[in-house]
Amino acid sequence: MTVRSIALFVLAALLEIGGAWLVWQGLREHRGWLWVGIGMASLALYGMVATLQPEAAFGRVLAAYGGVFVAGSLLWGMAADGFRPDRWDVGGALVCLVGVALIMYAPRGG
Numbered sequence: 001m002t003v004r005s006i007a008l009f010v011l012a013a014l015l016e017i018g019g020a021w022l023v024w025q026g027l028r029e030h031r032g033w034l035w036v037g038i039g040m041a042s043l044a045l046y047g048m049v050a051t052l053q054p055e056a057a058f059g060r061v062l063a064a065y066g067g068v069f070v071a072g073s074l075l076w077g078m079a080a081d082g083f084r085p086d087r088w089d090v091g092g093a094l095v096c097l098v099g100v101a102l103i104m105y106a107p108r109g110g
Contacts (some may be wrong), residue, residue, distance in 0.1 A: 001054050002105055008052050009065060009100070013072035015046035021080060036078065064103040067096035 022039030025031045053061045071093040077083030085093070 003106060004056055008049060009068045010072075012046050012049045012065060013068050015049060016043050016069065017072050017076045019043035019046060021076060060103055064100045067098075067100035067103075070096040 002003050017106070019039040019042030022035050022042060024039075026033060026035030026037075026039060050061060050065065055061050074085050074089055078085065
């Protein structure tokens, strides 16, 4: 279940961050409405993927996903835009990923 959950978080990040990047490119970089439309479709798919998480609590899934989003956004920026995070960016992303692990995968009684 943990491997499935992590895979879903990665897919969700690709869809959301990629979709937002496509909208950004379409509007800010003047690449056109086709980019915006594809980006919006990707964002809609992100919302659907989030529902596939094995955890039933919406708040927990979205809170944990926030940490994945932070780390994924830095990685996307590196790959797509040549962004180079500094040590504070990396440290912050690691803190977020520790938060993901605590929220989603810590043992719970009951």
